[in-house]
Amino acid sequence: MTEGVLLLCRGRVMHVRLRPFLHRFVYRVFCLRLRVDRPKELARQTSWLFGVECARPVSFRSVDHGARDGSDLLQWLSRTLDASDVRFEVGAVWLQCFPRVFGYVFNPVSFWLVHDRDGVLRAVLAEVNNTFGQRHQYVLTAPNLEPIQATSGLACQKVFHVSPFCDVQGRYQFELDERAGQPRLAIDYFDDEQNPQPLLRTAIVVQPQPLRTRALLAACLTMPMMTLGVMLRIHVQAFKLWRRGAKYRPVPALPTDEVTHNFTVRK
Secondary structure: OOOOOEEEEEEEEEEEEOOOOOEEEEEEEEEEEEEOOOHHHHHOOOOOOEEEOOOOOEEEOHHHOOOOOOOOHHHHHHHHHHHOOOOOOEEEEEEEEOOEEOOEOOOOEEEEEEEEOOOOEEEEEEEEEOOOOOEEEEEEOOHHHOOOOOOOOEEEEOOOOOOOOOOOOOEEEEEEEOHHHOOEEEEEEEOOOOOOOOOEEEEEEEEEEEOOHHHHHHHHHHOOOOOHHHHHHHHHHHHHHHHOOOOOOOOOOOOOOOEEEHHHHOO
8 A cells, every 4th residue: 555644546436236227327536545543644734725624625524434523533443343342453544535525525435444563454344324314334354353355255234224225134245455556445235145146236446646735636626526426426326216216215223233243243
């Protein structure tokens, strides 16, 4: 991974629905990767365009993540991992997320990449938000806390309502590939264990680089709808699905626990 504490990631988001009809879209996006275990260094990454915990055209605010009250993110992460009995000596913690743009942000999913003291990736936390103001955390680890690699099978039961056109059942299959300088984070959703084909396939592929004001300004100018466009596109695509006959599901009750660990729920 590119050195530093703050990376600008330009790339694409892909989404494909395979049943009962094919529905596919791809959007250009930009997001951030931040070393949240180095808050003092992050705080110094301030310019007229970008800031951490301050008002700028593009910004990162801790209130958008974790406990959502502006409290220490690492303490929240520690409590969340502990709730899943995931314990190791934490080293580098990278958070991949969309920033605020002119004060607005919506993150369908943010990824916390949690490494040990030797720099080995041991856990991934997927922080999921839906458009109904609800959230859930999926803690993903390999068996026996082995290193997470591109070939690691990170499957987790679906317990949280995201799309109104999908039931809360089945499982997610996560894949993280950090090779070739183009990190790829993918989620396949299998709604029916009897069907080997997923219902949905989603992925974000990015090219990280150190955040420089010129590069960030170029990203903002070429993608002016970030991040309000994330929410707008979700509703546009939902309307298209509805027009094509996708069945709407009402919002169900939240799961009992706010954190789901793949190895505590897998059968």
